[in-house]
Amino acid sequence: MRKAVTDAMSKWANPSSPHADGRVARAQLEEARERIKAALNWPHELIFTSGATESLAIALTRTHRDAVIVSATEHDAVHRVLPESFFLPVTPDGRVARDALFGRLAALGATRPLVVIQQANNETGVIQPLDDLGQVVRDKGGIVLADCAQSAVKMPLPDADLIALSAHKLGGPPGIGALLVRDLGMLEPSGGQEKGYRGGTENLPGAMGFAAAVEAKRGWIDRAADLRAHLDGAIEGAGGKVVSKAAPRVPTIASYQMPGKPASAQLIQLDMAGISVSAGSACSSGTIKASKVLTAMGWDEAAASEVIRVSFGPDTSRADIYRFIEAWKHIRP
Numbered sequence: 001m002r003k004a005v006t007d008a009m010s011k012w013a014n015p016s017s018p019h020a021d022g023r024v025a026r027a028q029l030e031e032a033r034e035r036i037k038a039a040l041n042w043p044h045e046l047i048f049t050s051g052a053t054e055s056l057a058i059a060l061t062r063t064h065r066d067a068v069i070v071s072a073t074e075h076d077a078v079h080r081v082l083p084e085s086f087f088l089p090v091t092p093d094g095r096v097a098r099d100a101l102f103g104r105l106a107a108l109g110a111t112r113p114l115v116v117i118q119q120a121n122n123e124t125g126v127i128q129p130l131d132d133l134g135q136v137v138r139d140k141g142g143i144v145l146a147d148c149a150q151s152a153v154k155m156p157l158p159d160a161d162l163i164a165l166s167a168h169k170l171g172g173p174p175g176i177g178a179l180l181v182r183d184l185g186m187l188e189p190s191g192g193q194e195k196g197y198r199g200g201t202e203n204l205p206g207a208m209g210f211a212a213a214v215e216a217k218r219g220w221i222d223r224a225a226d227l228r229a230h231l232d233g234a235i236e237g238a239g240g241k242v243v244s245k246a247a248p249r250v251p252t253i254a255s256y257q258m259p260g261k262p263a264s265a266q267l268i269q270l271d272m273a274g275i276s277v278s279a280g281s282a283c284s285s286g287t288i289k290a291s292k293v294l295t296a297m298g299w300d301e302a303a304a305s306e307v308i309r310v311s312f313g314p315d316t317s318r319a320d321i322y323r324f325i326e327a328w329k330h331i332r333p
Contacts, residue, residue, distance in 0.1 A: 004212035005173055008205035015202045016193055025204050032207040036178065039214040040157055044182045047194045048207055051177035052149035053077040055164035058179055058198065059145050060116070062188040063162065067110035071096050071117045071128075072296035075147055078116055079292075088115075092298045093247040094126035101133055105140045113142040119158050120151035123293045123309050124244045125253030127151070130158035143186060149177075151250050153214055154221050161186065167206065171314065172213030176206030224312040225251035227321050231310070234325045238332055243294070243307060255294075257307045260333040266308050273327045278309045 008028065013021035015029045033046050049055045052075075060068065060081045068085040070078055073094055088104055090096055096117055105113060115137045120127050134144045146160035153170045157163060163180035167173055181187065184197065192199025228251055232242045235256045243255035258266055263279035270277055279291070294304035310324070 001172055001209045001212045001216070005205045005209040008208040012204060015204055029202055029204050029207055032204075032211040035211040036207075036214050039211075040152065040180070042157060042163075042180050044180065045184050045195075047179045047181060047197050048202060049177045049179055049198060050175055050203075052147060052164040052166040052169070053177075055166075055177050055179035056116075056145075056147060057081050058187070059162045059164065060114075062190070063114050063143060063145070063186055064188065065110075065112050065114035065143060067108055067113045069101075069104055069108065069113055069115045073121055073124075073126075073293045074116055074118055075122055075149075076292075078147070085116075088117075090296055093244045094121060094124050094293070094297050095247055096128055096133060098129070098132060098136055101136050105136065105142065111141055113137070113140065114145055115142050116145045116147070118147040118150070119155075120148075120250035120253070121293060122150050122253070123291055124247075124255050124297075125150070125249035125251075126244045127155070127248040127250055130160065134159045150253060153218060154250055154252060167210040167213055170213050171216055173206050173209040176203050176210050178210070220314040221251055224316065227312055227316060227318065228252075228254050230318075231321050231324065234321075235328065238325070238329050240328070240332070244297075252312045254310045254312075255307050256310065256328075257303060258328070258332060259303075259306060261331060262305055263308050266306075266331055269331045270308075270324075270327055273323075275324055275327055277311075279307065 013025040015022060015025040037046055056077050068082055069088050070082065070085045071088045071090060073090050086104065086108060088096055089100055117128050117130060117133060119130055130146055137144050144160040145162040146158050147164045148157060149164060149166045149169045152165050161182045166177040187197060189196040190199060193202055232245065235242055241257040243257065267277065267279060290301045290304040291307060294307060
């Protein structure tokens with residue numbers, strides 16, 4: 001991935017310029033676009049963005065729809081854009097129930113609702129049954145927007161109309177992402193680059209790194225699943241609780257409760273031990289407060305404030321897990 005970025009940096013030109021260097025850069029950009037689509041098995045449109053946050057903002061504000069329904073456990077990037085949208089409750093394990101979605105759509109009575117549901121939650125890792133839920137939405141004439149920042153390449157993309165991605169979540173460079181679009185006619189154009197749907201000079205080095213990342217081998221994901229299963233068992237054995245243990249979860253994310261110890265105290269002591277974890281969404285963990293995701297799942301504020309979020313990456317080893325377990329046992333009251 002790094003080589004792809006540096007190679008593109010060394011030959012960089014504006015892909016929208018009409019001169020020869022610009023035309024070469026344009027060809028490279030389109031090559032990257034097609035490589036990403038092929039690797040993700042996405043035959044439709046791809047708009048490059050700065051990341052999933054921008055992709056979600058474009059989809060939320062410029063999709064032709066007459067109502068928006070948002071699951072209660074969506075990323076803050078969704079709730080900040082549309083704080084007054086209709087909420088869709090989740091079960092105690094964090095999943096959207098088909099009956100709840102059907103009831104909310106029927107009560108709303110919209111003719112073209114936009115329904116926003118993450119494929120995998122960024123705090124708990126819980127995977128939503130999006131293909132099944134998507135069929136409910138389409139039966140009502142609606143549009144499905146899936147946040148797949150945490151799940152892309154780790155599992156097949158869902159059957160959605162709009163999909164938000166971030167390259168850095170799958171091993172690519174920061175500052176580049178994509179909005180996958182089944183039909184550009186769903187969106188209001190804004191002018192500028194990306195076929196008129198996203199203005200600004202295209203990030204060719206980022207796009208090339210993005211393409212290299214989605215094409216990389218993913219054998220480490222199975223290893224992450226084994227490591228997480230081992231950590232789950234150890235946490236329970238040490239008196240902790242695994243959040244949404246019974247629900248299907250993406251292998252790279254887990255959340256754990258340490259009863260009697262605030263997450264803020266856990267983070268400080270783990271950091272002192274050289275272990276980097278977070279509480280709640282990693283994007284907003286600079287300020288520690290009870291997770292909206294957990295409270296939406298029925299957790300009380302006191303219990304939710306005792307939960308930390310652990311991520312597993314391609315470099316996570318069994319030795320890292322053993323070290324975490326020992327630190328956990330030392331901190332546990």
